[in-house]
Amino acid sequence: MVFQKNNKKIINAWCIYDWSNSVYSLVITSAVFPIYFQNITSLKDSNGIILKDTVSFFGFEIINSVLYSYSLSFSFLLIALISPVLSSIADFSGNKKLFMRFFCYLGAVSCSALFFFTENTLEFSVIMFILASIGFSGSIVFYNAYLPEIATEDKFDRISARGFALGYTGSVILLIFNLSMILFPGFYGIDSAGEATRISFLTVGLWWFGFSAYTFHYLPADIYNKKPEGNYFLNGFKELGIVLKELKKQNLLKTFLLAFFFYNMGVQTVLYLATIFGDKELGLTSELLIATILVLQIVAVAGSYLFSFLSGKIGNIYSLMISICFWIVVSILAYF
DSSP states (O other): OOOOOOOHHHHHHHHHHHHHHHHHHIIIIIIIHHHHHHHHHEOOOTTEEEEEHHHHHHHHEEHHHHHHHHHHHHHHHHHHHHHHHHHHHHHHTTTTHHHHHHHHHHHHHHHHHGOOOOSTTTHHHHHHHHHHHHHHHHHHHHHHHHHHHHHHHHHHHHHHHHHHHHHHHHHHHHHHHHHHHHOOGGGGTOOOHHHHHHHHHHHHHOOOOOHHHHHHHHHOOOOOOOOSOOHHHHHHHHHHHHHHHHHHHHHHHHHHHHHHHHHHHHHHHEEEEHHHHHTTOOOHHHHHHHHHHHHHHHHHHHHHHHHHHHHHOOHHHHHHHHHHHHHHHHHHHOOO
């Protein structure tokens, strides 16, 4: 039986995963967790001036912001190393859904465990943060790989924009709820803003885990009805070898991957460290930082549809060039 693309329920299920996991990238990556991490690992005076910003991590003294960036870097490096092999195994077995589900649950459970992040649980919490980051990044690899299999090429831009818009919208809703808990903990029967913040980490994990159930219920497990035989691990490496041989012949694809490496490295650095920079270097208040990020998320909903429209009018290449030019200008201005 041939799989029919553009099935409405399956497309909806794919888009809903963005709704479920984008709360991690907003609450944990951008808004609440970086600020909490800085506060819990810094000694400040009554005016908010940092007196000490080093922590003991498994016996090593390290600056808190360096520990934060190293933790993220390690998780990305690990994903970069294992993704090609796991993707090849998934292609060979035909079961992307299994790998996507594993990384999703790893991220959601690890994120929920950040509820226990206090001054006395730094090492455990950093490990959970790393695992949550691995889970998020790993699930996205297989999530993105689904799109060409469930939709025709003429639908890519529209469906992708819809997924991004749902992700931004869902994450804003949960962030507003979490922000209300942090600002008014007494209203929710919570003792302090710190406890409310830790509860917000738990809500992210539960949101991610809960809404992803809809995605995994409808996403097909094996679209091509593959019947793999032999050792999955060894055949996965063989599959990777075939891909690498083909890559040597594809000069345009090699150029694209190299460009994507530099583009992604720059964008991810800004996204993941902007809040730490605003807090530590610019001395912005937590409320101002979160409010700014909240406004950006709302603007991003419109932006996702705008660039989908531009892609339809002038093509993906020129749309990307416009967005990257904006990134370059903003990043240079931020330096000054």
